Amino acid sequence: MEATASKEAKPESSGASTEVIVQTNNLSKTYRDFWGRSKVRALNSLDLEVRRGEIFGLLGPNGSGKSTTIKLLLGLLFPTSGQALVFGKEAGDVSKNEKIGYLPEESYLYKFLNAEETLDFYGRLFDMSAEQRKRRVAELISMVKLDWAKRRQLKEYSKGMTRRIGLAQALINDPELIVLDEPTTGLDPIGVREMKDLIIDLREQGKTVLMCSHLLADVQDVCDRIAILHQGELKEMGRVDQLLKVQDVTQIRANKLSREAEEEIRAVIERHGGDLVSMDNPTTTLEELFLSIVNESDERPGLSPASRAGKSSGASGSSGASDSAN
Numbered sequence: 001m002e003a004t005a006s007k008e009a010k011p012e013s014s015g016a017s018t019e020v021i022v023q024t025n026n027l028s029k030t031y032r033d034f035w036g037r038s039k040v041r042a043l044n045s046l047d048l049e050v051r052r053g054e055i056f057g058l059l060g061p062n063g064s065g066k067s068t069t070i071k072l073l074l075g076l077l078f079p080t081s082g083q084a085l086v087f088g089k090e091a092g093d094v095s096k097n098e099k100i101g102y103l104p105e106e107s108y109l110y111k112f113l114n115a116e117e118t119l120d121f122y123g124r125l126f127d128m129s130a131e132q133r134k135r136r137v138a139e140l141i142s143m144v145k146l147d148w149a150k151r152r153q154l155k156e157y158s159k160g161m162t163r164r165i166g167l168a169q170a171l172i173n174d175p176e177l178i179v180l181d182e183p184t185t186g187l188d189p190i191g192v193r194e195m196k197d198l199i200i201d202l203r204e205q206g207k208t209v210l211m212c213s214h215l216l217a218d219v220q221d222v223c224d225r226i227a228i229l230h231q232g233e234l235k236e237m238g239r240v241d242q243l244l245k246v247q248d249v250t251q252i253r254a255n256k257l258s259r260e261a262e263e264e265i266r267a268v269i270e271r272h273g274g275d276l277v278s279m280d281n282p283t284t285t286l287e288e289l290f291l292s293i294v295n296e297s298d299e300r301p302g303l304s305p306a307s308r309a310g311k312s313s314g315a316s317g318s319s320g321a322s323d324s325a326n
Ligand SMILES: Nc1ncnc2c1ncn2[C@@H]1O[C@H](COP(=O)(O)OP(=O)(O)OP(=O)(O)O)[C@@H](O)[C@H]1O
Pocket: 031, 032, 039, 040, 041, 042, 060, 061, 062, 063, 064, 065, 066, 067, 068, 069, 105, 214
């Protein structure tokens, strides 16, 4: 399998418009038991807005209300109070679902169908012609890289393969809004990177994506804006780049800086009354390192850790110094 190069997650202009696609006002959900007694307050007064063309991430620990929010938006659950609007329509109005693709947390696909039959089945549900279905099914299977397994029954699929066919199913009707509940669950690091690239591609096609995850790296890499939920309450919402910016620190990165140049930089910072926080070689992420090792191994089978050690460390191959100072 070939690891893909990671894509630019957040271009300067994400293409998001101000048109609101998803809106919740004071949305609350309390699950009740068989006797109608309040059991779990899963969501409390949520106010959210997702705009056309953005990738919006719902982030929160297990049980924080992410899946509940998604199910309320799809009309699969009724709110206890408050309102959810999608494309300006009440969430309970199922006609809006024609423009929505949904990848649920748990797969619900028929285990005895193969990938082609599965997608063809969903194409029929959307009244697509035989010709349209044939073209779309082939396109989606190739997009999620399942060509080699398209005739195998889904009961033989691994978790990662099941996630991929789930995404293809969610896209069958070429939806405007794609709702993904934990899209990277069960995927290996290559699959995670590919899934993230597919999500970014969707934004490039002008789609709006609402995804939820408790995996911080996934959300950081692809989302334009996020909302953080905890115990059913909204704790933070904003642009990922703004939320993560360390305001008081300036970072300078350079390639092959000499010792003298480093000394001069230190002196300049001191002269300006700054406080040098760090000046060292940057580390890469484990994801980048893993992908670069798999790529190299694909290109040169038999490469050992010893032969790698002679090469410069770091996935990007850069050996520059990083300087951080205020
Ligand atoms: N059908 C249900 N009946 C009763 N309580 C439920 C039901 N579904 C969810 N809950 C409760 O609602 C709360 C929120 O659950 P939800 O599935 O929305 O969380 P989540 O953020 O998606 O979590 P995870 O990361 O584990 O998927 C939890 O306390 C959960 O136990």
